[in-house]
Amino acid sequence: MEPNEKKPLDERRESRDENFIRRWSDRKLASQQPLVEQAEAEQTLDQPCDEDMPPLESLDDSSDYSGFLSPKVSEPLRKMALRKLFHGSDFNLCDGLDDYAEDFTTFEALGDVITADLKHQLEMQAQREAEQQEQAEAEPVESDAMALQSNDQTSTEDPQPVTEQQPSNDNDNREIPS
Secondary structure (H helix, E strand, O other): OOOOOOOOHHHHHHHHHHHHHHHHHHHHHHHHHHHHHHHHHHHHOOOOOHHHOOOHHHOOOOOOOHHHHOOOOOHHHHHHHHHHHHOOOOOOOOOOOOHHHOOOOOOOOOOOOOOHHHHHHHHHHHHHHHHHHHHHHHHHHHHHHHHHHHHHHHHHOOOOOOOOOOOOOHHHHOOOOO
16 A cells, blocks of 8 residues: 555544554553552551550550551451440440430320310310300290291281191092992
């Protein structure tokens, strides 16, 4: 191929993709190499063991407990140090969210205390009773007034004659054979 000659489009894309993949691979490998070196550097450092740790009695809230988290420190010593740390005043705080700490099996009787809902229900019931009583008192007055009006009307009108009513039952009109 001559230098002035252009490559076809497909070849240019392939070479660009290969360049991209090669660059990406190089960057990925370069980023992993320092991690390996850091891990080797950490292993070469001397890690404290049980003998290097201060006595538990000398530890207080301001002491550094990070040495007890070393892999060379024995598990019982680590647990005792963490127990001392978490029983300290910085971690041993009682917040307001400890609902489990209360005893819900015993409760105070209501006594003279009446809930707002109960008060509302009692007020509504008293109001209904008062309305019913007012209606009951108003009804006899109205019925007495109606009775007086009806008595006045009947006394001024002519009484209608009372007629005997004929039985409407067909069975009553039949003749009885003798």
